[in-house]
Amino acid sequence: MSERPKLLVLGAGNQRERAFHRWAADGLEVTLVDGFSYARYDHLVERSFPGDVRDGAAPDLAALAALAAGHQGVTTLSDECQITTALLAERLGLPSAGVGAARLARDKRRQREVAAAHGLPSVAHHASEDPQAVAEFVGGRPGPCVVKPVGAGGSASVTLVAGADEALAACEAMRERGHRSFLAEEFLTGPEISYEAVVRGGRVVLASVTEKEVVGAGCFLERRHLVTAPGKAAPGSVGERAANDGVPALADGLVRAFGVADAIVHLEVKLTDRGPVPVEMAVRPAGDCIPELVERTHGRDLYRHAAALATGREAPGDERTDDGATVAGVRFSLGTGRVTGYARPADVLQGLATVRAAVQIGQVGRTYGEPVGNWDRAGYVLGWGADRAVLERELAIGCDRQLSLAGLKGR
Template sequence: MRLFVIGADPRRERAFSTWLRAGLSVTLADGVTAGCFEHAVDRFHPVEVRDERADVESLVRMAAGHDGVIALAEGSLVTAATVARELGLPGPGVGAARIARSKIRQREAGERHGLTGPRHAAVTGPDDLVRFFAAGVQAAVLKPADASASASVFAVQGVEEALDRWPQVRAISPSRTGIVEEYLPGAEASVEAVVRDGETVFSSVTRKQTGGPTGFLELAHTTDRADRPDTAVNALVRDLIAAWRVESAILHVEAKLDGDRPVLLEATVRPGGDYITELVSVVHGRDLYLDQAHLALGQPLAPDGPARAQRAEVRFLLASGTVRRNVAPVEVLDGLTDVKIVRQLVPAGSRIPPLTANWARAGYAIGWSADDGESLTGQLRAAVSDLGKLMGTPELT
């Protein structure tokens, strides 16, 4: 079976190794290749695939003869869904992909179908911010309407701070559009859902910790086998599928789950990033990348594999300055029995980028345990702290 991948964001290595082990022939089309995945595929086409600039007709010709089409990049969701439709292959649906690419469209679709969400407004200029805060809102979130990776997502207190942040938000949006929303307190979580023909066949919950200079950089994700979607969360996912008319896709849904009723923040029609798929695989034995391929190929989904842990977690290093040296994982892992992976993301001699997006994080550690989640978190915190010190860029607190 031949799989045509249109765009792949960084840190998707496991997707390609999963498909290789499954015996698939994979073609990648990507003009950015930030993840350097061209060595991991059978065929590679260095072409522009982002939604705003892609030559869809050329991509349809390239994909002809393949059995499935998918995207691993937020910026190419509509392109991939369109190519799949033109070839008569399964996909999330072009309409669902278009909604996923715009937080404004997400809010509009949610309102039409009664999905609970924060008060919000589209922003194309300063006047929109003035009008939004004039209604009495103080704590708010200002972000691009069509960017990912928590890029230029800012917590703002009042209109003056929002106006000050607006140029940064506008600059990173392909459409030069933002959205401002009333801030909702409480912890965030993500729901990963496997959707086939509009029906959910698997779902899981991953808890999220955010912070950093913007307030919304993703610091940690935790998946626990005991923390499964309840009736209200399943209803939220079902309502979202109906509102967006999702056909077949892996849904990544971000929400506030701690109140009486879950509140949708945003969602997309591709597997979650930040190694969430790895956490789900370890805890639930469910390989979302394999599910994504099987959905696109129209094949039966594989049964769950063995669960390796009760709890799995990834933690990220936030730091600043110039990295002094490259750190070998063995320098960090000694004695941390539950920590399995440690990786530096910024090489020696490089200055860590401004901390306004997830891509500016300097490293990470992943681990899992059979029972003691508190011990696991402590070990991961120690690993990330030690990594920062050894790099010469101590962890920001």
């Protein structure tokens, strides 16, 4: 019998290769249950089962508990499996974020209600399965609103609307994509960040700030993420403002209010003129390669921390970062048209000093229209260095090249 510690992973999502490589390097024996993610990691684990363990699929907990026999921990990398993971961990007596926290992570309406009940910032909002009720709320507001699905992640179907007619149309479009419950809320102005936190025993013990850039005022799909090393954020920058604008205190308050026990938390926040306001919080590691950016700049591997939390082990030590990186970033390629070629990394990265990886997601023959969610990205480039301006410029160049070589028109 193997003496290697065993970790059961329910659902993975996209851009998670680093997690499975890290866990293998740390000697973990990983079992993956995932029958829905587009990205596949079956070849990176010891055992893989194509089961649908998403929260809404009502997976068989008894069968999962039998599968989990001999495993020391259970975790997830997917937004859609947070409740299932917590329920299974509770059944097995293993550490987790907690069932209550996981349920809140999947319900944006309840997040706002709980935050407000604990005296934390919130936004005016209305949730309903009736598009007409959502439209009436928007029509009664003085300014624009955002309409989104209550339980979806990945920037899915988030729409800026003005007036009842636009809100109704947005809800109907979401219905066509399978959503049944809708949330309308006031549109918050100001930059958006995310706060990546390691929570142990209900306390935040490690954290970092991710600066975000979205496509534009009417499209909330995230185009770029930047993470700066501690103490290296430029005065007046979004990162510096987030570190000193009440975000840590907000995160602590939400962790307590939501009852988070042991988890990696991904909190999205708008920095408004009335202070930081939470957008939503998940109890799983951030996606979009953010853990890789945190590792390069902070020397902390969120995937190692996730495994340690799930198995009840002590926190891992910091990673060595010998490359002098003070800022790391990822930029996603968003374009329209039909993919006609393969953007070779050698061609995308030529002459770029800070961009270290280029990944094309869209295969030849795929057609891209206006983006709806994260799955509409054609690829991405990732890098790090000592000069933020240089990194930002070269990430943009890399994406432009990737789109051009793939035959797409940049958005």
